[in-house]
Amino acid sequence: MTADLASVFQPATPAMIIGHSVSDGVPPLGLSEPFALLGGDRLGPAGIPFLVGHEWQPAFLHSVRTACDDLVAAGRPWFRMAPALLAGPAGAGRSHAARSLARAAGVLHIFLNLSDPVIGASISGSTDMSEALWVSPIVTAMAATRCANPVVSVIGADVNADAAVALASMVDPVLGRAWMEERIGTVVDLGEVTWLIQADAPERLPAPLADKLATIPIQSVPLHERSEIMVSLLAEVLADLDISPADPAVRWQDIVKRCQSSRSAGGDEPRFRNLRPGWWAGSWHSPRDTYDQLRTAVLEAQYDAAAARLGGAGDSH
Structure with missing residues (x-):
């Protein structure tokens, strides 16, 4: 009986509607349905900050701990971290850090490769319909998993200026709440996404994007079987x-x-x-x-x- 009562009083998973049609129609992909905001049960010291590990990347681990502490203080029971540039050499483990964070938080992880011409055209809003996707990969993945607060790893922003400028609007705390998916006539709320940007040449990031990113250094560390x-x-x-x-x-x-x-x-x-x-x-x-x-x-x-x-x-x- 006690176990049954405990299950009844489990806190509900918070959710939000991320898609709103600009017309009287219903957004496709179920975007007008509630999407889960996950990770709220893991914000304590024994949760995400412990599960993500990465003691060999102290700056990254500090940023994760700070984000969790801030969310607890603000009474926001789900995971989100401010947009950041993971600064470090190629192959240092930037994607591994992002994937580990998503796994620790229990949220979706998405790769967004802006150097891909099709992906880049979709993000930058290319008018050439033959070059762009119907819906951006981020929105498609969110719709497929019903997750409103994924971790998104972005690569190629330093080689595709047009897409990088558009990305600046997506990561903006205000503009990102009303990202326009033109091809489906839907405004999408990306405000709870955790954006982690990778750039092999960060000096080439457009200022509108670079100015919105906190820098988290990811250092090269030696690997051996006991590390x-x-x-x-x-x-x-x-x-x-x-x-x-x-x-x-x-x-x-x-x-x-x-x-x-x-x-x-x-x-x-x-x-x-x-x-x-x-x-x-x-x-x-x-x-x-x-x-x-x-x-x-x-x-x-x-x-x-x-x-x-x-x-x-x-x-x-």
Whole structure:
């Protein structure tokens, strides 16, 4: 009975309507229905600030903690962080940080690549219908998941000035509340989105965008088998593959040995051709490429475990 009463009095998930038609019609994609505002149950010290990890990126972790503290103080029971520029070299782990944040908050993560001509045309409002999408990728993803406060990683803003200027309106705390999706005649509220911008050449970001971004330095850190970032990358791989960390086929030392074997293979097999010699021997290697190598090792471990089970089943007959 106590458990039943507790379930009745669970706090409701806050929600908001993000789409409003500029005409008398109903917005498509269900945009006029309530979308969830998530992460409010994780704002405390044992929630998002703990789950995101990233002690090796102190500036990023400080920004996350500050955002959570501010939300609690303001009585806003969902996650959102002010727009920020993740400043650091390519491959330093900027996307990993953003994805880890979204996973810790329990919200959707979206990649927005403005260097893609089709995506860029959609964001910049190109009048050439053949170049642009029907609806921007952000709104499409939000509609598909019914999430009103995703984390959005933006790349390519430093190479597409027109799209970057349009992006400045999307991240603006006032203008972003009324982003116009011209092709569906709908005003969309993007005010609860967390924008994390990556730029390999931040000096090329247009001033209207750059002036709206807080800068969070993401530093290059060495990777080795006992570093926290390696464990974090493996956790990301397992989450993406929907594999439980408790799966007996995924043992850290086994994954390490598989990666070492891949390195020593020297590219003799197609699956090892993208591995850099010496990557596990203490030399710097990017989180981006290491993610791919860990993913390959995990998939191999899963394949070998499945093959062993099938072989055992065959022997039993």
